[in-house]
Ligand SMILES: Nc1nc2c([nH]c(=O)n2[C@@H]2O[C@H](COP(=O)(O)OP(=O)(O)OP(=O)(O)O)[C@@H](O)[C@H]2O)c(=O)[nH]1
């Protein structure tokens with residue numbers, strides 16, 4: 489059956505306290521009664537930013553001053569396909585009002601999950617909550633050294649960490665020490681599924697699991713649902729379209745895409761380059777971190793091609 493596809497510009501408007509503005513959709517509209525990020529259909533001849541500016545003026549009586557791309561999501565509803573181009577609006581003039589009679593509310597980012605949004609919106613909430621950098625742990629000498637490096641990384645502003653070790657299983661003492669520290673500092677710690685036992689995911693301070701590409705391709709939805717029901721984030725490493733399609737089917741919370749540039753750790757392997765990366769990121773229905781041969785100075789470029797930011801080991805792991 490032919491399904492109509494519509495292009496929509498939507499805004500995560502953020503105030504100086506870091507809260508996000510949400511609005512309630514009228515009961516008689518598609519996904520009526522649910523909360524949304526204000527916005528609407530892109531009209532013929534409009535750029536996304538034109539449409540966003542027009543819609544926010546119509547719906548909220550504000551004028552956009554600064555807006556940057558956040559995430560693009562394509563979602564297939566039973567009756568239509570919606571392509572949402574979501575931008576973050578960090579500066580605007582005027583005081584937002586429900587100009588079409590709709591309720592509006594400022595909400596702390598961490599409270600967004602308590603509101604009912606259309607099903608297309610789940611990745612948008614993740615994109616708002618995830619930071620620009622994803623640290624993948626590198627080599628360390630012993631447990632104390634690992635903890636020291638993680639602490640230094642957190643002190644430098646890192647908020648999301650994947651513990652990657654070659655030891656299987658990861659020593660429980662180490663995981664507990666790291667999880668404790670991450671819990672205290674409000675940092676999200678992900679563990680590789682392959683090298684730990686299930687009980688680890690019940691530890692306070694463990695935020696989720698990162699799947700290798702082999703685990704991703706081998707995985708079924710029931711396993712993922714079980715993790716997500718426990719409140720765990722599920723991430724995976726992807727390198728091509730096939731793997732991204734699998735990550736989409738499993739509704740993962742985020743992925744890494746690599747290698748963007750050639751790296752010393754994979755000699756002889758070409759990088760995807762930014763152009764191919766951009767196409768692959770568009771295909772992904774969750775936030776994507778660019779990985780491989782990048783440094784913190786690449787975060788602007790990474791966001792320009794639609795990704796969440798940059799992941800890395802060598803540039804981010806303290807010595
Ligand atoms: N604005 C907005 N639309 C969303 C979100 N999530 C989501 O699935 N949608 C869907 O995207 C489409 C956007 O349409 P809209 O109703 O806002 O369009 P519009 O402002 O131009 O209004 P109109 O219906 O009067 O033309 C709807 O099908 C809506 O269900 C969201 O967070 N914000």
Ligand SMILES: [Mg+2]
Nearest residue numbers: 526527528529
């Ligand atoms: Mg609208």
